[in-house]
Amino acid sequence: MVRSTGSGQPASLGIDLGTSSVKAIVTGLDGTVIGHAAVPYPVLAPRPGWSETDPEAWLSATAAAVRTAVAEVGARPVAIGLSGQMHGLVLAKADGRPIRHAMLWSDARAVRELATYRNLPERVRAQLANPLSPGMPGPMLAWLNTHEPDALSATRWALQPKDWLRAQLTGRFATEPSDASATLLYNIPADDWSTEIVEALGLDPARLPPVLPDSAHPAGELTSDAAHLLELPPGLPVVAGAADTAAAALGSGLAHSSAVQLTIGTGVQVVRSVPALPEHLPVTPNTHLFRAATPKGWYAMGAGLNGGSTLAWVCRTLNASWQELYDVAARPPREHDPYFLPHLHGERTPHLDPDMRGAWIGLAPQHDREHLLRAALEGVGFAARDILDAILATGPPLSELWLAGGGTTDPRWRQMLADAVARPLHPVDVAAASGLGAAILAAQAAETAHGAAGRERHSAPVAPAVEPESTNSEIYSVRYTRYRDQARALPRASAIMPGAQTGD
Incomplete structure (x- = not known):
């Protein structure tokens, strides 16, 4: 239930960039949800098996959702965190402008590009520690290299969806491990980009953004232009954020639990934490x-x-x-x-x-x-x-x-x-668990006692078994x-x- 606790209350702002809508979650610094709003945008299918969205639609929807959620409770956000749909790809110029529509996790056009992965030596394949899927940035970039080389040549940054959105807010380009590890371009044991895999796909490693240490790491401050768009003060700290599944595990408490979680939404997910x-x-x-x-x-x-x-x-x-x-x-x-x-x-x-x-x-x-x-x-x-x-x-x-x-x-x-x-x-x-996880990450950036408490948030099942x-x-x-x-x-x-x- 959403409830207001007074005008001007210090708050955390979580932005959850989903597949078909963005949610803005406003929480007290103790993790209590006090406001939220959601704004949809279209998912395009220009050909069978293709899934795309105009990234500019993400930005305008985010601005509308944030303005609505913050105004609803008269809160005063002191930090911003993000979560986002996984596996997508945004090609961007050096200033962050998108070159083409974003390709989404549900896009299946890069099936044939998986053959390159299968032909890698086992030693290199083992770096991925993940099954092969066409709807991930590695195969997508390989497809673009063959079918849209001009677009790829014009690209400075190959970004995941929430990382592109964060760049629009801060003017800085980076990713973090929870999203980067889900690209089929990542060396899981080394916890960094795999140069061997990137080069085997015929791609330029320089187009990949630097990897920040973790999801709560500072990733910049809200620029004047972004602040005007969101109707927030400039200079607010923005943290790296997390992939939506990782953020949801933080929001629900699964990240600190030995339980397994079954989630049925558009698809089906089964998730369990792995400490090491x-x-x-x-x-x-x-x-x-x-x-x-x-x-x-x-x-x-x-x-x-x-x-x-x-x-x-x-x-x-x-x-x-x-x-x-x-x-x-x-x-x-x-x-x-x-x-x-x-x-x-x-x-x-x-x-x-x-x-x-x-x-x-x-x-x-x-x-x-x-x-x-x-x-x-x-x-x-x-x-x-x-x-x-x-x-x-x-x-x-x-x-x-x-x-x-x-x-x-x-x-x-x-x-x-x-x-x-x-x-x-x-x-x-736990309603809007991904957005709540993003807000918890923002609370950590606030560096307050309540933020530290939010970092250790646990959520027990609330309904009878x-x-x-x-x-x-x-x-x-x-x-x-x-x-x-x-x-x-x-x-x-x-x-x-x-x-x-x-x-x-």
Whole structure:
């Protein structure tokens, strides 16, 4: 709940640059949210498989969101932190002006460029410690080098989205480890850019920004022009900020917990903190390993592309409301129900296949629209369990499983998820966790006692645990095994379908 605590209150400002909207979060220096605002902007798809946004739309939306959030409570921000969508790419001139639209994490045009990575010596591949995905800056830059060489030649800075936005606020160009480590250009063991990989892709390392030590590191001050745009005083300190997943882990308290968190929003994420870098890193992993928003930590992440976005497609296709969709979650599973493979957008963890596609399987005359709706929910739940299994296979035993995300609030859907993953779920209610994490980083920059307290913020699950129902879980366990078999056969079927390729 947003509440005002008086005009002129010293505050932290967190700016969360999401895929389709930016959120401005105003908090007291103790981390209490006192104001927020969100402003949307379009995601463009000029060709199938492409995802872009005009960076100038980010800047104008940010200005509107900040002005609204600050005015709402009459607060007095004393520092600014940022979080942002991961893996995107902005080509910028020396003065920060964008050269072309930003390429986003959901862009799949650079599939063929992954072959260069696969041909690297194992010693060099091991530096990445991450699976290959076309929607990351390394493959994107390689694609631009081939298809848009003039744009790349005009580029001074190749930036991640929140780093470009911060440069507009400060006039200084830099990145930080949580975003840089998620580019497929980073040497994870060395904790710095990999010159070998950059040069193997035919790219110029000088276009990459310097890497600041950590997410809370000072990254400049608000310029007069930016202050005028945001209607804030010039000279406010701005910290480096963090990738949105790392910032969310800080905001929810996961960064300081042994728990694992399952988040269902547009996609599906499973995240756990990793205090120290493992001694042995696989050459071909199927889960991600990125730097955390804390000074030294890391986190493991399994990422699925098919959560709320796929369920929204199901609702549109079957002309169903979200209420109708969640209504069928209360129906118990049956052995002969149809299956739904939700991989409409390709898939990352654990399949690593951008050409994977979805399907309803096992249809029979007795199945109706409600069976299809229920199968869709079950399929997303099984996809989440598949990702969870991949994360748990490489770390310590599970202590507690947190549940987060705007797509998990319905109690019937929560129960179905607990049954499908066969584990208790502890719902965590931290609204706008990424923006809150950004504000916590800003509070550290304020160098006050409250800021120090914010740095150690922990958040316990606030809702009662959702326990799996034993009879349902037994049926789901059998069905999950069959789902996994079918999902692993799907790439072979997708490969022979016309139009399966999304790369160019």
